[in-house]
Amino acid sequence: MKIAVQVDGGELWETEDYSWRDPPFGISGSVLFLWTARKLILICSSEVVHIEVIIDEDIIIFFPHESGWLLICETSVRLVCKGEEASRIELGSVVVSSYLIDDDVVSLTDEEGKFSYLNLSNYELF
Known part of the structure; x- marks a missing residue:
């Protein structure tokens, strides 16, 4: 599955990832949280992407x-x-x-x- 994040029509970040469902997401302040089947990803600004956790479940x-x-x-x-x-x-x-x-x-x-x-x-x- 391809996941792409866009801000104001411009692509900010993208990845290819295994997932059996659409990735859930949430926003708090200026941070976008999203998680795929095995990764927790934080996008803190237009320039900073953190993959916080990668697990086996x-x-x-x-x-x-x-x-x-x-x-x-x-x-x-x-x-x-x-x-x-x-x-x-x-x-x-x-x-x-x-x-x-x-x-x-x-x-x-x-x-x-x-x-x-x-x-x-x-x-x-x-």
């Missing part, structure tokens, strides 16, 4: 964390700091959606519709 969604990024993947949750995996929790099923409840809790929904929650202060599932 599909990224469902991500959240900023005080020390890096919290990646919700298909079968794991990973804390990534400065491009390196700092912590990882393997899940017993495939996650299809997730959202941040508050600063300390993430909700996870699996493919069977079951909910679980991850406490971010101690990285325990409940």
